[in-house]
Amino acid sequence: MKSPILQSATKYLLPILLLFSFFLLLRGHYYPGGGFVGGLVASIAFVLHSFANGTEATMKILKRKPLSLIPIGLGVSAISVTLPLLFGYPPMTGLWFEEPIPFIGMIGSSLFFDLGVYLVVIGVVLTILFTISLNNLEEKN
Amino acid sequence: MLLAVLSGLIFSIVLVFFGRAFKAKWSILIPILPTILVIYFAQMIPTISSGKGFLQHYDWVPSLGINFEFQLDGLSSLFALLITGIGSCIFFYGRAYLKGHPYFDRFFGYLLLFMSAMLGVVLSNNILLLFIFWELTSISSFFLIGFNNDSADSRKSAITALSITGIGGFFLLLALVLMGNIAGTYTITELIQHRDTILNHQFYPLIIGLLFIGAFTKSAQFPFHFWLPGAMKAPTPVSAYLHSATMVKAGIYLLARFTPILGNHTYWNTTLMVVGGITMLYAAIHSLFRIDMKAILAYSTISALGILTFLLGVGTKEAVVAACVFIVVHALYKATLFMVTGIVDHETHTRDITVLGGLRKVLFPVAIAAFLAALSSAGFPFLTFGFVGKDLIYEATLHYTNADWTWILTGATVATNIALVSAGFMAGIKPFVGPLPEKFEKVHLPYKAMWIPPLILAILGVFFGVLPAIAGDYFTTAASNTIWGMNTESYLKVWHGFNTVFTLSVVTLLGGTLIYAINKPSLAKLARIEKLNSISPQRIITGFANDIVRVGHWYTGIFHNGYLRSYHFKIILFAEALLAYRLWMSGPISLDMWDLTYPDLYEVAVIFILIGALYLVVSTASRLTAVVAMSVIGYCICLIFVIYSAPDLAMTQFTIDTLTTVLFVLVLYKLPPFINMTNRGIMVRDAIVATGFGIILSLVALKVWSEPISTEISDFYGENAYLLAKGKNVVNVILVDFRGIDTMFETVVLSIAALGVYSLIRLRLKSSEKE
Numbered sequence: 001m002k003s004p005i006l007q008s009a010t011k012y013l014l015p016i017l018l019l020f021s022f023f024l025l026l027r028g029h030y031y032p033g034g035g036f037v038g039g040l041v042a043s044i045a046f047v048l049h050s051f052a053n054g055t056e057a058t059m060k061i062l063k064r065k066p067l068s069l070i071p072i073g074l075g076v077s078a079i080s081v082t083l084p085l086l087f088g089y090p091p092m093t094g095l096w097f098e099e100p101i102p103f104i105g106m107i108g109s110s111l112f113f114d115l116g117v118y119l120v121v122i123g124v125v126l127t128i129l130f131t132i133s134l135n136n137l138e139e140k141n
Numbered sequence: 142m143l144l145a146v147l148s149g150l151i152f153s154i155v156l157v158f159f160g161r162a163f164k165a166k167w168s169i170l171i172p173i174l175p176t177i178l179v180i181y182f183a184q185m186i187p188t189i190s191s192g193k194g195f196l197q198h199y200d201w202v203p204s205l206g207i208n209f210e211f212q213l214d215g216l217s218s219l220f221a222l223l224i225t226g227i228g229s230c231i232f233f234y235g236r237a238y239l240k241g242h243p244y245f246d247r248f249f250g251y252l253l254l255f256m257s258a259m260l261g262v263v264l265s266n267n268i269l270l271l272f273i274f275w276e277l278t279s280i281s282s283f284f285l286i287g288f289n290n291d292s293a294d295s296r297k298s299a300i301t302a303l304s305i306t307g308i309g310g311f312f313l314l315l316a317l318v319l320m321g322n323i324a325g326t327y328t329i330t331e332l333i334q335h336r337d338t339i340l341n342h343q344f345y346p347l348i349i350g351l352l353f354i355g356a357f358t359k360s361a362q363f364p365f366h367f368w369l370p371g372a373m374k375a376p377t378p379v380s381a382y383l384h385s386a387t388m389v390k391a392g393i394y395l396l397a398r399f400t401p402i403l404g405n406h407t408y409w410n411t412t413l414m415v416v417g418g419i420t421m422l423y424a425a426i427h428s429l430f431r432i433d434m435k436a437i438l439a440y441s442t443i444s445a446l447g448i449l450t451f452l453l454g455v456g457t458k459e460a461v462v463a464a465c466v467f468i469v470v471h472a473l474y475k476a477t478l479f480m481v482t483g484i485v486d487h488e489t490h491t492r493d494i495t496v497l498g499g500l501r502k503v504l505f506p507v508a509i510a511a512f513l514a515a516l517s518s519a520g521f522p523f524l525t526f527g528f529v530g531k532d533l534i535y536e537a538t539l540h541y542t543n544a545d546w547t548w549i550l551t552g553a554t555v556a557t558n559i560a561l562v563s564a565g566f567m568a569g570i571k572p573f574v575g576p577l578p579e580k581f582e583k584v585h586l587p588y589k590a591m592w593i594p595p596l597i598l599a600i601l602g603v604f605f606g607v608l609p610a611i612a613g614d615y616f617t618t619a620a621s622n623t624i625w626g627m628n629t630e631s632y633l634k635v636w637h638g639f640n641t642v643f644t645l646s647v648v649t650l651l652g653g654t655l656i657y658a659i660n661k662p663s664l665a666k667l668a669r670i671e672k673l674n675s676i677s678p679q680r681i682i683t684g685f686a687n688d689i690v691r692v693g694h695w696y697t698g699i700f701h702n703g704y705l706r707s708y709h710f711k712i713i714l715f716a717e718a719l720l721a722y723r724l725w726m727s728g729p730i731s732l733d734m735w736d737l738t739y740p741d742l743y744e745v746a747v748i749f750i751l752i753g754a755l756y757l758v759v760s761t762a763s764r765l766t767a768v769v770a771m772s773v774i775g776y777c778i779c780l781i782f783v784i785y786s787a788p789d790l791a792m793t794q795f796t797i798d799t800l801t802t803v804l805f806v807l808v809l810y811k812l813p814p815f816i817n818m819t820n821r822g823i824m825v826r827d828a829i830v831a832t833g834f835g836i837i838l839s840l841v842a843l844k845v846w847s848e849p850i851s852t853e854i855s856d857f858y859g860e861n862a863y864l865l866a867k868g869k870n871v872v873n874v875i876l877v878d879f880r881g882i883d884t885m886f887e888t889v890v891l892s893i894a895a896l897g898v899y900s901l902i903r904l905r906l907k908s909s910e911k912e
Contacts, residue, residue, distance in 0.1 A: 024792075029868040032788040034876065040796035047803055067899060070892045077885055092881045094866050108867065110877040113884075117877075120888040124895040125800060132807045135902050139811075 006052040014061075017045030025118050026111070035114035039121025046126055055133045066130060069123030077116025080109045142197045142211040145178055146264055149257030153250040160246030171249050172232035175256060179225035182218065189218045190619045192628075196266065196330070205269075206327040212266035215619025219465065220263035220394055222616065227386040227476050228256050230594035234480055235378035237590035238487060248288060252382070255281035259387045263394055266329050268317045275313065275359075275391065279306040282388050285379045286372045298371035304686070305368040309358025313395075316351035319344055320402075332402050333626075340406060349403055352395070353412060360392025360446045363420040367679035370439040377483030380435060384442045385476035390468065393449045397464070401626045405456060413454025418553050421447030425560035432662050434482045434492040434568050438475065441518075441564040444557055445471045448534065453624075455537055455550065461624045463533035465617040466633065470517065470530035473602040477514035478568050480595035481507055485572055487591070488584045494567055494662070499577030503584045507592050508573040513599035515569025517606065519562040519650055526605040526612065528646065529633055531558060535642045555649055562653020563660060570657075609633035710827070713834050720837050730843050743784055751777040762817070764809050772802040789872050 021042035028034030050058035059065075084093035096108035152174055156163055163171060185195070194214035201208050213221070235252065239245050258281055261274030280303070287299025321327040323342050324335035332339075339345060356362075361369040369389065373380055383389065396413065403409055421444045428440035445467070452464040484507050485500065486492050501508035516524065520531035538550040586592060605612040613633035621629045700711065740748075754773040761767050775798030782791035819827075858871050858879065868874035876884050 028870060028873045029877075030870055032792060032870065034789075034870070034873040036876070037789075037792050037796060040793070040800065044796060044799055047800065067895070070895060074888060074892060077888060081881065081885060092878070094878055096867060110866065110868070110874075110881070113877050113881060114873075117884060117888055120892060124891045127895040128898045129800070129804060129807060131899050131902050132804070132811075136807060136810050 002054075003052065010049045010052040014045050014049050017048070018042055021045065021118075025114060028114055029108075029110065035117035036121055038114075039118040040125065042118070043122050043125035043129075046122075047129060050130070050133070055130055055137065059130065059134075062126075066123050066126035069119050070127070073116045073119030073121075073123055075116070076119060077113050080112035080116065083109055142195065142213065142264060143199055143209055145181055146211065146257060146260045148174060148178070149253040149260070153253040153257070156246050156250040156253070160250070163249070164245045168236055168245070171253075172229060172236055174253070175225050175228040175232050178260075179222065179229050182213075182221045182225055185213060185218065186222075186615050189213065189215055190615055192619070192622070201270075206267075206321065207269045207273075208267055209270065210266040210328055211264045212330060213264060215621070215623040216394070216397055217263045219468070219616050219620040220390070221260060223386040223390075223469070223472050224256060224259045224263065227472055227598070228382065230476065230480075230598055231378050231382045233590050234381070234483070234594045235376075237588040238378050238483060239376065240588075244288070248285075248376070251281055251284040251288070252379070255285060255382075255387070259391065262391050268321060268327050268329060268332070271329075272310070272314055272317055275355075275395075276307075276310050278388060278391060279303060279310055279359075282306070282372075282383055285383065286375045288376055288379065289374065292374070295374040298368070298374045302368040302372050305358050305365055305682075309355045309365070312351045312358075313355025316348050316355060319348050319351070323348075329398065329402075336402055339403065345403075345406075346408055349406075349409055349412070352399065352403070353416070356392035356395045357416060357450075358392070359395070360389050360450065361420075361443050362392070362416050362447065362450055363423055364682070366420060366424060366443045367682075369443055370436055373433075373435040373439050377435070377479060377486060380438075381476050381479030381483065384439065385479060386472040389442065389446055390472075393446065393453070393464075393468065396450065396453050397620075397624045400453060400456070400461075400624050404453075410454050410456045413450050413456075414550075415454075417447045417449070417451030417454050418550075419447070420444070421451055421557040422553060423447075425557045425564070428564040429560055429656065429660055430662055430667055432493055432495050432667060434485065434494055434497075434572065435479075437494070437564050437568045438478055438482065441561055441568075442471075442475060444561055444564075445475070448554065448557065451554070452534065452537060455541060457537060457540065457542060458625055458629050459533065459540055460537035462617070462621045462629055463530065463537045465621040465624070466526075466533050466612070467530045468620075469605070469612060469617060470526050470602070473598050473605075474514040474517040474527060474565070477510055477595040477598045477602070478518070478565070480591075480598075481511040481514070482568065484587055484591055484595075487587060489581055494571045496578070497572035497581075498575040499573070500581065500584065501573040502577050503581065504573070504586060504592075506586070506596055510592070510595040510599040511569040511573055513603055514595075515565045517599070517602040518565030518569070519653055520558070520646055521650065522643075522646060524603060524606055526602045526609065528606060529609045529612075531646055531649065532642050533633075534558075535645045539641060551645070555645055555652075558649045559652040559656060562649060563656040566653065566657040567662070710830065713830060717830070717833055717837055720841060724837065724840055724844065727844070730840065731847055732843060744781070747777050747780045747784075762815070764812070764815055765806070768802060768805040768809065771805075772798050775801070789870075 021038045023038075024033035024041060025035055025038035026033075028038070046058055046062070049061070081091050084095055085091055087095065089095075094108050094110050101107055152171075159167070188195075194212055197209075197211045199209035232249075232252070235248070239248055242248065255278060258274045258277035262271055262278060265271035265274060283299050283303040286302050287296050289295040317327075320332065320339060323339055323344065324332050326332060326335070339348070342348075358365045358368075369384065372383065375383070400409075424440045424443035424447060428437050428444060431437045431440060449464055449467060449471075452460045452467065482492060484504065485497065488504065489497065489500070491497065513525070517527035519525075520527040522528050534554055535551065538554050539547060541547050541550055610633055617633070618629065751774055754770045754777065757770040758767050758774070761770065775794065779791045779795045779798070782788075782794060858875055862868050862871045862874040866874045866878040868878070
């Protein structure tokens with residue numbers, strides 16, 4: 001299914017959707033959104049790209065296996081859980097910067113926790129889908 | 142004391158990393174550890190025998206009452222010394238025995254683990270800690286018994302031993318928890334003060350029943366004894382260690398330890414006397430028919446454990462003293478005989494006493510050790526510790542409080558001891574006397590490290606026999622004082638004068654010698670006794686285990702047949718039953734029609750689309766159509782979420798649905814062609830179940846709507862989301878802050894799922910690449 005329209009559309013859709021997914025992640029603490037939905041939207045962006053250009057092309061954009069996102073995401077979450085221990089608080093205590101950052105707003109440890117969830121979700125979804133679809137391709141050949 | 146208990150565990154971990162080095166040039170370091178420990182415990186003897194004790198306490202999980210609480214009193218000191226003392230001998234012996242074995246490091250890793258666990262059992266002052274170490278002994282002995290893991294017999298014996306002792310451990314845990322809850326403490330020294338509370342509680346019979354199952358399975362009491370002969374598949378150093386001083390004595394230790402708390406009650410004493418009595422007679426008679434040296438020793442061990450249980454059951458002051466002495470007597474001679482057996486096996490490659498003979502000519506120092514041990518086991522007068530032990534046993538049975546029972550008890554012990562004398566002679570004397578067969582002429586003495594340890598233990602038996610006061614003052618009296626709860630004022634001596642006890646001892650010795658002379662065990666006799674196996678406890682319990690396997694097969698065949706549709710069907714049916722029951726019990730649903738609003742146009746439209754898509758899913762013959770129709774249903778639900786202002790849910794549902802459809806399409810490609818296998822009957826059945834589920838869920842929804850809802854929880858989150866977590870989106874705040882640990886683990890679960898898919902597909906590819 002190589003449709004030129006879809007191919008050129010995804011060229012612009014991919015960055016926009018990724019940006020949108022990141023936007024969802026950031027606003028999650030105040031409005032509908034969050035790491036989980038953000039991660040799903042980002043994976044949909046890649047899946048859409050793989051539909052238009054083939055899974056192998058998408059893998060090229062990703063540069064490395066989506067599997068490697070999982071440990072990174074888990075690590076980010078785990079650090080944000082344990083970080084308060086260094087400051088003498090129980091784990092999972094929310095730590096916040098005093099002043100909001102321009103364009104992003106308030107930044108706290110729970111945002112990093114959500115970032116970890118975001119990365120894990122992308123890693124999990126893309127690993128499952130791409131493993132199966134690459135396997136299908138290999139069997140076809 | 143904590144370090145003493147844990148040192149073995151730590152050392153075994155070190156072995157994991159430096160096993161190679163310990164295999165070769167550092168191997169001498171391994172037996173040093175038990176030697177250090179035995180010195181450590183020995184230097185505490187003076188304090189212990191003066192009646193004092195040590196207590197130590199380190200917090201571990203104080204909220205659950207599990208702490209590192211240790212105590213060293215007379216009883217635990219006796220056992221700790223046996224474990225480390227005989228342990229040192231075994232470690233030196235085993236190092237020579239297994240020299241060059243490819244799994245040398247692994248073996249000592251298990252053995253160290255086991256030693257630590259045993260020390261933990263006897264030193265724990267917290268019954269839950271005791272249980273943890275108790276289980277650890279079962280687990281580490283599993284690895285030791287199954288050490289020759291390339292032999293199917295060995296593996297089977299290890300599993301038998303683990304399942305029998307493991308089941309016992311389960312019952313023991315129940316007993317301990319019950320006891321701890323009734324008394325309100327898990328500390329042994331405190332439990333003693335609550336003795337009356339426990340004794341008068343209605344659960345007392347239950348507690349001791351459960352405790353007995355734990356102790357009897359561990360100490361191989363009838364009818365759980367059969368794992369012990371099977372455990373002889375282990376390398377001989379293991380048998381020597383497990384069956385003389387440690388593993389099987391753990392059950393005896395448990396009974397002795399709880400005697401001050403639970404003992405001296407009719408139920409306690411009668412059960413122990415009956416079970417111990419049956420075990421000692423049954424196993425003693427069995428030992429007469431064996432031809433394998435190890436099997437003889439195994440049955441005589443069971444019999445000796447029976448005697449110990451029996452003595453604790455008799456429960457008089459004299460019986461307690463006798464039990465403590467006999468523990469030492471048995472440990473010394475049984476460890477010696479096992480090590481001798483190991484040497485014989487190592488050098489001649491057989492343990493068959495019908496073949497062996499005359500080995501004194503080639504293995505002289507070993508023969509001395511064996512003779513001394515056999516004589517000690519026979520209770521040879523004036524020279525051996527066994528004599529002192531036997532005297533005390535007879536004295537205990539003769540002075541039993543109920544005069545009617547005196548002769549029954551004495552008769553049973555005399556009969557047991559006669560058989561044990563004969564068994565001891567068969568294992569300790571028979572292989573060394575008589576003419577030396579030609580094929581054994583080339584047999585030579587093994588390393589010194591192999592024959593010196595048994596010789597030391599045998600000589601120790603004689604030493605204590607000549608000077609029993611030393612053994613009494615330093616070891617056994619303090620132990621019996623602990624069990625008895627006050628000073629037993631016992632003084633061990635060799636000579637009691639010509640009295641009934643001495644006559645019985647002589648009768649036992651003569652009777653045993655006579656049987657040894659007459660009884661010639663052979664393969665034919667063994668075969669005859671094995672015919673009785675069909676009614677043996679082993680057969681019955683193994684049969685029961687096989688029945689469980691059969692039920693498992695049947696259950697798996699019905700419930701886990703691998704068809705997704707069958708799983709769905711059962712799950713939904715079960716949920717329907719539960720929900721219907723609950724709805725039925727909770728009374729009628731009151732519904733006020735006037736409270737309902739009319740649906741608007743959007744809702745009606747969405748519902749019509751929903752129903753249409755549903756019909757397509759059910760009726761289509763194409764999988765692709767079904768998948769697409771399913772996703773239409775999903776999007777309709779999204780719309781409903783939007784209408785009822787739940788944008789969070791709608792967003793998530795939408796993305797999830799999209800991705801699920803993609804996943805479905807990808808997987809569809811791999812499915813075999815669609816074959817219609819349903820018939821009318823199945824379709825009607827499924828339709829009924831499905832409609833029923835729909836109706837029940839609608840009823841549940843109505844019920845929820847008509848019931849008053851408690852809003853405490855949502856109010857709490859609503860109020861505190863911004864105050865405590867600085868977020869306005871309550872759902873998200875719950876996810877990333879209030880219940881963040883849940884989310885953390887959910888992401889872990891997701892990751893595991895992804896890894897599962899990845900490895901399943903990748904691994905499958907690899908195996909096909911090989912072809």
